[in-house]
Amino acid sequence: MKKKQFRMIIIAGFVLGSVLCFTGCGADVNAVIPKSGYVYGGLEEDLALAPGQPVEQDINKLPEQEQKEPADSTPVQTMPESNKVSITISAAGDCSLGNHIEQDYNSSFNQAYDTQGGAEYFLRNVKEIFEADDMTIVNLEGVLTTSNAAASGRAYNIKGDPSYAKILTEGSVEAVSMANNHRLDFGSEGTKDTEAALNAENIVYAYDKNVAIYETQGIRVGYVSVNEVAWGQGSEELVEEGINKLKEAGVDLILVACHWGVEKDNYPEAYQQRLGRKCIDMGADLVIGHHPHVLQGIEEYKGKLILHSLGNFCFGANRNPTDKDTMIFQQTFTFVDGELQGDMDALVIPCSVSSVSSKNDFQPTPLAGEDATRVINRLNTYSADMGIVISEEGIVEMK
Numbered sequence: 001m002k003k004k005q006f007r008m009i010i011i012a013g014f015v016l017g018s019v020l021c022f023t024g025c026g027a028d029v030n031a032v033i034p035k036s037g038y039v040y041g042g043l044e045e046d047l048a049l050a051p052g053q054p055v056e057q058d059i060n061k062l063p064e065q066e067q068k069e070p071a072d073s074t075p076v077q078t079m080p081e082s083n084k085v086s087i088t089i090s091a092a093g094d095c096s097l098g099n100h101i102e103q104d105y106n107s108s109f110n111q112a113y114d115t116q117g118g119a120e121y122f123l124r125n126v127k128e129i130f131e132a133d134d135m136t137i138v139n140l141e142g143v144l145t146t147s148n149a150a151a152s153g154r155a156y157n158i159k160g161d162p163s164y165a166k167i168l169t170e171g172s173v174e175a176v177s178m179a180n181n182h183r184l185d186f187g188s189e190g191t192k193d194t195e196a197a198l199n200a201e202n203i204v205y206a207y208d209k210n211v212a213i214y215e216t217q218g219i220r221v222g223y224v225s226v227n228e229v230a231w232g233q234g235s236e237e238l239v240e241e242g243i244n245k246l247k248e249a250g251v252d253l254i255l256v257a258c259h260w261g262v263e264k265d266n267y268p269e270a271y272q273q274r275l276g277r278k279c280i281d282m283g284a285d286l287v288i289g290h291h292p293h294v295l296q297g298i299e300e301y302k303g304k305l306i307l308h309s310l311g312n313f314c315f316g317a318n319r320n321p322t323d324k325d326t327m328i329f330q331q332t333f334t335f336v337d338g339e340l341q342g343d344m345d346a347l348v349i350p351c352s353v354s355s356v357s358s359k360n361d362f363q364p365t366p367l368a369g370e371d372a373t374r375v376i377n378r379l380n381t382y383s384a385d386m387g388i389v390i391s392e393e394g395i396v397e398m399k
Contacts, residue, residue: 086334087134087219089255091288092126092364093310093326096142096182096317097167098160101150109316109362113164122314123171125355125365129328130172134216137223138168138313139257139290140176140205145193147186157185158317162197167314169201175214177225177257178207180291206257211242213251219335222246223255224284228275229291235260236278243283253333253340256284261292261309264323266382268296268308276306285340286331294323295375297382298390300398303342305331305388312353313364320359324352325375328366346396350375 099108112121123130130136142158144165150157168176176198183191198205206212206225213222224242228235239256246254256279260272268276272289279287280301287306289296293315296308311326312318332345350372355365367375376390383390389399 084334084336085217085219086332087217087221087253088132088330088332089221089286090130090133090136091286091307091310091329092136092138093290093313093315094141094293095138095168095176095314096158096160097122097140097144097164097314098142098158098316100142100156100158100317102156103317103319107319107359109160112362119164119166119170122167122362123173123364125363126328126351127171129349129366133330134219135175135214135221136171136173137175137177137255137257137288138173139180139259139288139310140178140194141180141290141315142182142317143186143190143194144197145186145190147189147193149186149189151185151187154185156182156317158182159186159190160316162193162200165197165201165203168198168203171314173203175204175206175212175223177223177259177288177290178205179225179227179257180259181227181229183207183227206242208238209242211245213246213249219253219333220249220251221253221255222249222251223257225257226259228258228260228272233271235275239275239279239284240282243279247283252335252338253286254284255286255288257288257290259291260289261296263292264294265292266294266296266309266378268299272308273299273306276308277301280304280306285333288329293321295325295327295378295382297379297384297386298329298348298388298396299383299386300388303344303398305344305346305396306386308382313351314362315353315360316362318360321353324354324357324360325378326351326353326364327375327379344396344398348376348379348390348394348396350394 099110105111144160144162204212204214206223211222211224213220224239226235226238243254258275261268276287285304289308290310292309293312295311299306307329310329312321313326328349328351330347334341350367352365352367354360355363376394380390387399388396390396
């Protein structure tokens with residue numbers, strides 16, 4: 001069985017606030033490692049910097065750490081030397097667990113939660129996939145808070161009740177990225193409430209200078225989450241500092257989640273591609289992209305993969321998106337005697353954000369037949385100049 005033994009940590013540096021971003025992510029009109037499993041977290045006052053402004057805070061200065069009771073005291077089995085271990089990581093796109101505040105209750109995510117059986121309903125159709133892997137990560141687009149103090153000047157303020165964090169655990173999701181243009185939709189209070197809700201469900205999270213580590217089968221997976229939409233080239237410094245901190249912690253595998261690109265555009269910007277490659281040059285083993293709300297291509301660089309956009313997934317902020325195509329990306333990483341092997345074992349599982357075509361019922365669902373082929377053909381078109389081809393079975397291969 002997967003995911004039975006793990007340790008997790010959130011390494012918190014001075015927290016940097018994301019700059020208010022006025023792009024729309026909702027609309028209904030198409031629109032180190034603690035030995036006992038402790039979680040360390042800290043939230044300083046958010047500092048709004050202009051996109052691209054240099055980061056000057058000292059990442060090595062950690063806030064005072066508060067020791068908490070272990071979330072899981074089960075002894076962790078470390079990977080023996082002279083052994084082969086493979087872990088599979090699943091990545092999916094934007095999840096807004098709630099509504100944006102201008103949405104009516106009827107046909108909303110909140111109504112679905114209240115009337116369709118609660119937390120178990122939303123990821124029911126993909127849970128079997130996520131249960132079979134070793135770690136599942138999604139982008140949490142919006143906050144989990146009871147606050148009504150919506151930040152001004154935003155096109156959409158997205159929130160769900162803190163209890164909605166259980167949707168992730170019910171769906172076998174262990175990790176989220178939080179660096180995006182909706183983390184501050186309800187100010188610092190919204191972020192603090194979201195952290196508390198995730199901590200209560202033992203879900204690891206990362207954003208800005210907070211990086212995280214998830215452990216499974218004795219393999220420590222570290223990840224960084226940055227909001228390039230707000231930070232611009234300043235994201236590079238955040239990525240480098242985060243990766244260095246993970247290396248110091250001795251992780252075995254490094255992921256970088258980048259919130260970037262142009263909404264509704266199926267092709268990456270030039271700087272988006274440069275940043276993705278720089279992440280790998282800095283030490284990332286996989287780069288996971290989101291923000292455009294539609295699929296973009298997969299790029300191969302130095303034998304590693306850049307997912308430019310995974311699209312929407314369980315997305316409550318839009319009750320009927322025109323483009324419902326999405327995917328689950330999976331990659332299996334193999335270690336021999338503790339060393340990561342260079343083979344590429346990756347898979348695309350075509351999905352829809354909804355189990356029905358007439359609306360968004362907020363149940364991501366795997367596709368089959370002609371629909372699955374159509375999504376794979378789209379991805380091959382978007383990836384045509386990126387050194388990747390995806391087979392009819394969804395296998396990702398280098399050209």
